[in-house]
Amino acid sequence: MDIAQKLRSEGFKVTPQRIAIYQVLYGQNEHPTAEMIYQSLRNEHPTMSLATVYKTMEIFEKIGLVKVLDIGDECSRYDWDTHNHPHLRCTVCNRVDDLDGMEMEDMFHEVEMLSQYKVTGQQITFEGVCPDCQRKDAH
Incomplete structure (x- = not known):
């Protein structure tokens, strides 16, 4: 996609x-x-403020370039992949991963049938312990 x-x-x-x-x-x-x-951009762009990042993310969400995730760690996360897909959050380190391979359209259809709602999106986040934290805990 040409962002400009x-x-x-x-x-x-x-x-x-x-x-x-x-x-x-x-x-x-x-x-x-x-x-x-x-934090990742402040050295390259020393005049950029945190407010600029927030405002830019609002714009990106408005025009469909990002999806804002509320995954239960008390701050918004941003996902460039805007297709409907669930996420996994590690309850130890707060790492967030995509969960690909699940057919969300079937779930949408079932929710619509059960509720009479027209589903327009979803935010499903599973919680657990990531493989890295599992390995650390095993030692």
Whole structure:
């Protein structure tokens, strides 16, 4: 996806900060917080503020470039992969991973049939202990 083209087509300015923020997100599976994004960019962009990251993430959510996740660790996480998919959160280290391979459309259909709602999205997060924390605990 051409981020600059998407921003322009939605009426937003293309700035080096917005491009850099999207580049930090795109293709990675960390599901970072705004603070994590800010910390990773502050050396390259010393004039960027945490407020800039938050405002950019609001814009990205509005135009469909990110999905905001509320996974129970008291801060929003951001996912560049906006298709409907569940997540896993480690209750020890707060790592968040995608859970791919589950057919969500069947679940949507079943929820609609049971509830008479029209499902437009979901946020499903499973909790557990990640493989890294399991190995640490075994030692």
